[in-house]
Amino acid sequence: MHDKLSTTPLRHALRRSAAATLSALSVFSVFAVTAALASSAYAAAPTPMKPGVYEEVVRGNNGPLTVRVTLTADRIEAVAIGDNYETDYIALEPMKNVATEVVRRQRLDVDTVSGATESTTALLRAVFQAVTEAGGDLNDFLKAGAVDPATLPGKTVKADVVVVGGGGSGLTAALTAAKAGKKVLLIEKHETLGGSTALACCSLSKPSSLDTGDATPAGEALRKTEPQLLALLSELGVNFKNDNAGSLAVEGMVLVKKLEDAARAAGVEMLTSTALYKIERADGSDGAVTRVLAQDGATRYEVDAPAVVLATGGFAYDIERVISTMPRWTALTPFATAAKTSTGDGIRIAETAGAAVFEDAHVIAGGLGARYAELDRAVALSGGIPNGVLVNGRGVRFVNEAVPDLTEKAAMEDITWVIFDAADAKRAETFSKYLTFEVVVDATDWLTLARRMGVHAETLAQTMKTYNEGVA
Structure with a gap:
């Protein structure tokens, strides 16, 4: 049940989301955070970079974070932390450690640090930006090795099923095949298993909530497989928590460990x-896959198998594919919460082998978030926004705010604002700190608020009028 939103003086408008009765209003934009999974590839030689010192400013946990990255033509020479608002005793040492590992290993798939995840992820994001700005190829710092596989000693392996990709999907596929009595080999390009699943708080739909009327192939597959997956995970002893009316939640690392052990x-x-660097197929009309080729920098593996499962995931960090398939998301790739190995090379290898790629690329929106952690704490988004109003960049309300998961809907909008009650003095005080951060605006009437939000004034006024009449 929505409370009526009044047109009495508005206080704040901020980029994100909120809930409460609106007598004095605030608005804030929501960022739909994208997520994707991983894959792998081989490149013969690194792409030359323009040498220099690149100063990148990224969004840290508490505010802007400046990172200076020194690059040569083929190396990340130094990573230095500059001006920032991070908490020293929590984030400074972890950021320094991650910077040291990047330089030492010449890799960007360095693990972030628990407890300082946002800060260390931001630092890595800055190095990503610097490499890209210098004309480099991110894959050069993400692949398993830069040697030519043809020069490595070969080893022939036989299996009934090969699974490529060791995230949640790959582990589940491998376990399922093994339980059916098959000899299974799983190949993962990162040194640890888990992929983006390990970084997530996994949410699974309850069987009772799956009858959504979605008649698409994806909807049908979800209704068929979700109960089976829940049964499998329950058999493994995975304990779920109710995160809202429609979902069951479990930490990603817990899920990965259970699947790996099993x-x-x-x-x-x-x-x-x-x-993985090549998929080979038999001659003839059916073109069945006969083997896959992989390498670890020391050995070339020639794996003969009649069945191959590609669970290499998506392409969050494959900028070229993002630009070509979903250009509107390009600017948000630095904010991706996918594993850093999500470079799309598994997809490219499959295409080279003649696989048909589903053309309608899909963004997995992992969550809604404001630009800064303090705003996130001030306004929680989990469980829907039953008393707030979400509008898009045109000032149009586009979703029922009471639904438990708003992310997918918000992800399809160019920008999302949330209108909420600024009568809450404590919350309003927090928002007022960010009026200069271009994430919070305020006004005393709908038309002024719309102008400051950058949306069509008459459209927003009509949206709020319709909303108020509907809940009267």
């Missing part, structure tokens, strides 16, 4: 730090 116990052989 897969190893079922006899799945696993090769980590091993990158």
Whole structure:
């Protein structure tokens, strides 16, 4: 049940979301955070970069974070932390450690640090930006090795099923095949398993909430497989928590560990730090896959198998593919919450082998978030926004705010604002700190608020009028 939103003096408008009765209003834009998974590839030689010192400013946990990245033609020479608003005793040492690892290993898939995840992720994002700005190829700092696989000693492996990709999907596929009595080999290009699943708080739909009327192939598949997946995970002893009326939640790392342990116990052989670089198919009309080729920098693996499962995920950090398939998301790729190995190379290898790629690329929106952590704490988005109003960049309300998961809907909008009650003095005080950060605006009437939001004034006024009449 929505409370009526009044047109009495508005206080703040801020980029994000909120809930309460609106007598004095605030608005804030929401960022729909994208997510994707991972894959792998081989490149013969690194792409030359323009040498220099690149100063990048990214969004840290508490505000802008400046990072100076020194690059040569083929190396990340230094990563220095500049001006920032991070909490020293929490984030400074972890950021320094991550910077040291990037330079030492010449890799960008360095693990972030628990407890300082936002800060260390921001630092890595800055290095990503610097490499891209210098004309470099991110894959040069993400692949499993830069040697030519043809020069490596070969090893032939036989399996009934090969699974490429060790995230949640790959581990589930490997376990399922092993439970069916198959000899399974799993190949993962990163040194650890988990992919983006390990970074997530996984949410699964309850069977009772799946009858949404979605008649698409994806909707049908969800209704068929979700109960099966829940049964499998329950069998493994995964304990779920109710996060809202329609979902069950579990930490991603917990899920990965349960799946990994079960897969190893079922006899799945696993090769980590091993990158797929070619899929071979038989001659003839059916063109069946006969083997896959992978390498770990020391050994070339020639894996003969009649069945291959590609679970290499998506392409959050494949800028070229993002630009070509979903250009409106390009500017948000630095904010992706996918594993840093999500470079789309598994998809490219599959295309080279003649695989058909689903053309309607889809963004997995992992969550809604304001620009700064303090705003996130001031306004929670989980469980829907039953008393707030979400409008898009045109000033049009586009979703029922009471639904538990608003992310997918918000992800399809160019920008999202939330109108809320600024009568809450404590919350309003927090928002007032960010009036100069271009994420919060305020006004005393709908038309002025719309102008400051940058949306069509008459449209917003009509949206709010319609809303108020509907809840009267």
